Amino acid sequence: MLYPPSSFIEFVILILLLLFTATLSLAVSNRIHLPFPAVLVLVGILLAQFEMVSQPLQELFLHDWFPPILLLILLPTLIFAAAFKLDARQLGYTLLPILILAVPGLLLSITLMGIAIWYFTSLNLPNALLLGTILSATDPVAIIALFKRLNAPKRLIVLIEGESLFNNVAAIIATAIILPMVSVGHFPSDTLWQGVETFAWKFIGGIVVGWAMALIIGWLLQQLEKNTFIEISLTILLVYGAFLLAEEGLEVSGVMAVAIVGIALGSWEQSKLSPLTYQYLQQFWKYLAQVAYALIFLLTGLSLHLTIWKHGGLVAIVIIAMLLSRAIVVYGLTAIMNWLPYQRPIHWRYSTVMYWGSLRGAIALAMVLTLDEFALADTFLDVVISAVLFTLLVKGLTLNKLIHWLKLDTPSLVDKLSRIEGKLKAQQRAFGRIPEFQQGGLFSARIAERQCRRCEENIRDTRNQFINLQKIAASSEEEQHLLFLRIFAEEKTLYDEMFAKGHLSERAYRKLIYSLELQTEAIRHEGQLPRFTLHFLWLERWQITLLNFLENLPMTRRWARYWNALQTAKDYEEAWGRHQGNIHILAYLDELSQTESIRPQVIEKVRSHYRRWHDSARARIDNTTEQFAEFVATMQEQLAERLILHAEREAITEQAQAGFLAAGVAQTMLKNLDTQIYEQSGVKLAVAHLHLDPLQLLSKVPVFRNISPEEGKLIMNYLKTRMFPAREIILKPGDSNDSLYLIVHGVIRVSRLEQEYDKDVATLMAGDFFGEEALWQPISSTTTYRTVTPCSVYELCREDFEKVQILRHPQEKSSKCLR
Template identity: 45%
Template structure:
């Protein structure tokens, strides 16, 4: 009975906390107060009422929040949601600057806080450094919300989000190492520092590896589940918590990094494994879980605050807060400008750095770490100091950050956004006017009411048009209007991509890649950068892709996995080019209405039209080159598109018949489930049609033409097919080379960098070969060979070369002749 009573008390407490959190949320919508701050204040008020008020509130004061509840229940939900919804493409492009802030930045902050606290308080250096690590983990929720409202570059928002995500893990790992140093009474020395550094990287990277492996396994399982909300949501929930627990308890590495890696993997590669009908639900589910965990944490923080302990620590607390502010200032104003110079980083202006500095709040991570210090000598005073520091950031910094933004002049929407909002409202009013006759004909209200509404709407349209014209002619410069028009067209692009995705014409991965490309162009136009000639082949993405495939070729080349990945890449690029072609065609067709051409500057409209024609030509060229090199694959893609269009038509008819009552709901559900399954099966590209028959193609190579069938088969068995997407480098000048390449399909451009100038040396087609110079002479590559179109090649490695020459004597002779001729060509150029 006693156990049952305790369970009832716990359930009652949770229900009460949820009711309080809901009430606080409703109040903060009316009162200008941050939700987390209001929750802490509510928790403080509850504690005081419980101690001095009605008896039934004693449960709130008596409840002791366990650090394990925060670490193993709340934290995985918050971390997984952040990682799952992060733009991984943007994060990869900003990975170096993000990690520079998250790891060295946190270490610098830990050192500064520890040094100041050690100098100003009775704590020894290891204990002071531990406090520094605890207080160096930031919660940037206020900054991110402000940045999104202010329209800052997406890369800057990702930088702040990524820093917080990774420095949470860094702080926990560093704190655990320092707890061992402080509790063991070790003297800080070079040996201790080296040992701690090795431990840190093992725990940090080990956690990431565990999370990645777990996500790959769960993604594989998810790919075999079709449209089941319960199973798919359960699997993502198990992944979030299991990765954390496995890393912490089984492998003794970072649970936070495991959950981060699992969330990032599932939010990028794993999204394609989640059924389209379930994806939206899962996003909402994790948003709710994260909000719930945050709400309960901050309520419990307020309930846990002991004002008496805070008062007793007032002689030390100001020094801790000062150290915390100085360390954050050093990182933001000292390290961030240096990080802005790293490859892929975006420079951060001084006003935004000021917002990053003052918005560096402390929250759940710091509290979770300090509450877990049960057997530490200074645990009680540390709890009071961390509570006081968290309260300072919430009650002082969080409440004053909007004032800072106003003082810096960052709260005024850019003129472009003002005009865009006015145009959107004007379009809505026009749409309402168009609907009036339709509604009146339906007999919904009288002619008099309709006439009155029409007069009101007409007057509002007249006023809005006047305001818009004034904004345009008095303040809107040519460059501002250019940004506005491109922004409107990019928004239309996203809408069309979403339509193609929901109809099953493009996969989740392709949809996200295309939206990422639009976001990149939108950021470029807003911040004065040049637009890409081909948004599907961004330079940063190309470098990452080359490095990624090079790693997999070295690590897993023997398995055939890298080749399957390249084939999937070619199929995906065709799908992206097809979608890009559809979008450019529709944009050009509807451009006049999209940009309000009657009031826009003609030169800007002409520029937009020219740009989209250029992109249309690039997409058409990619489609044509793929069709030329891989006709079987393109035929299959067209057949799949035809099947999808027919199935979509069937779905529309079934829906109409169901609404009319001709088809019972149960029958409709079964038919719709079958049709959805057909759409899923016909989505994407079938990579089997990209594979080639080596016998048929290699007979085109001159030195194989005289070889008998048996000898030729032996040589063919030594060759390995490799498929190269368009615009990717196959070999690079200066690299060590031990492979000969035989072109099966496609076009390859050979270029050389000579004294800083790029020279075109040759264009190779099916039946040609390259790479023989490095293979014969054990020299670095003399030129770069790049795929102009999607290209299929066969590789002959050095270890198989001698065997192939014995089987096919003409091979050595042909390669030596080609080597001699190409050396003469290089000398002549």
């Protein structure tokens, strides 16, 4: 029988002992209220004094497999866990400031720290820059926990998490680039430029590899049957496979690839993963990250030399340089970002917390532990551990006091009102449950009566607190903000019910909930509603421009048309969901005006906003209905099918729980229903009704009625897509026209000037055409063609028509070919 080598057995035993030590350290940390990482380092230092522990660990550190374990297992785990929990949609809206803080901010931090360390110490410039790079990696765990407790704006939390993620990735890439240059002792000009090129190649290459791997595995997950084992196995393969492919196969950044994979997986949720798998992955990777985090800090403490005091001067200079460089990066770059368009400003108090809460942690320690063949490895290890402990013990333990001094822990009047109102609702619900105790006659009437009196007193006290706080709000503005928060909570409850019943797809539900989150945060933190939450006008204009450009390119025309149709379908579903929510809230406001003592002007202001949103959503629905009647009918059929399938599923579940259906039979029936529900979900089934086939449009024109499919495909290459907004004139009397127009979507009104007034003479819709005479010779328009709704048309000009004729009949004149 073969046994593994003794060194491997010792390695497994040591890992188990370290895990056990980390578990006890966490219990101690919670008891004495010290940061968990600091306790781990201190415990590691203590264990290192025992030879029976330190000797095997020294052999472990010197073994060939130790650095690869750090690089191939622990680092990807930490990076993926950080990326997986990011809000991908919020990340998309804050990506520009995140990248500004992460990449230029990192380079600025490295430069400032490196120059300061080089100038004030005996280290040469390459070594100083390497040390600055390692200490530029930040750990946002403490500050994120604080911000969540303070109910800070979510965009700010995502900004810090995203900046830390990409900052750490960029620091790891920069370390890998600078380290080989350290042996030279200086940076030649060509080496510097090569380093910049290498950084860009690794950074962008990692993004491409991660995104490509995520797309492949995502497609595979959609094709395969929903199974927890398959899904989890593929996601683990995706994480470490992307790292190895990027790092070892293509020599780009593996950690960047892992970061992109984590963001992609986190954004999939139920669209590609089953709910059970997604919840399990959240807990699984959170645990793995905690294990990696604990092992790195313990190993750091075990590796620390007790002669660290010899580097006291260097440590002091490094810490001062680290503090000053971070201050310049945070305050300087946030000031610049506050001037960027479409970016809400970051208050100086939050910038201060971002600065002081920028701790150093596991990533910096993992990088310094991999410097096994570096001449100054021991010195760097002592300095980095000292800097990490300083941030944990000094900055970490004073962060709460800073929060209190900045008055960020003081709730606003709106938060106080909403908290008391929530408490009041909870007490009223508890009071309503007391009669349930007495059902059956076995519960003491005396105890029930005493509980009723206690609940009534609590409700009365809470209501008095609420009334007193309302009196503090001299104006109706605070009351209006509170009402908005109540309304948003009610609207969210409605969307939850619609999603649970299958009325909304998972993608539309998430978009609507995200819109409510933006509105809630804007009211709570800024005291006003955001300009846009669902439909950003500048983004819609940019998308229309891009799609028009792509539809005119033969290589991307088919993809652009499909994407345009898919986007239209998604917009319709969002508008329908918002329309249903607005109707519900308007009725809810009418009920509040009758049952609660809210100022009428406050209710009217809130009602006016919802009326406007209702009209906007209704206009979008009507616009889509006018242009794509078949699509809307298909969407409604899908909704009806989902409602029926969900009702059947509920009935089968109830029968199985009652024991009427056998477990195996019920499971099979539910599985079939889930498959049918999945097939009816989303908008892809309805997309086919959004576009008319160009060949069908051409066949309606007399001159093209008898063309073959091959000739039709030839003509399609010359069709140009034109997009017109509503109420735009395409042709007017006197305009020279030399094109045929085929209407793909929209409504066009034809009018003629009669007795100084425009008289409508025709209405053209999808499938109609006009201007066919212009294919033979230029004509002067005698009527006005004006769009009623946004329109999409194909245009075939006479010049292109003649080219087609020559290609089809090279021996004949184009003017005689089709007559």
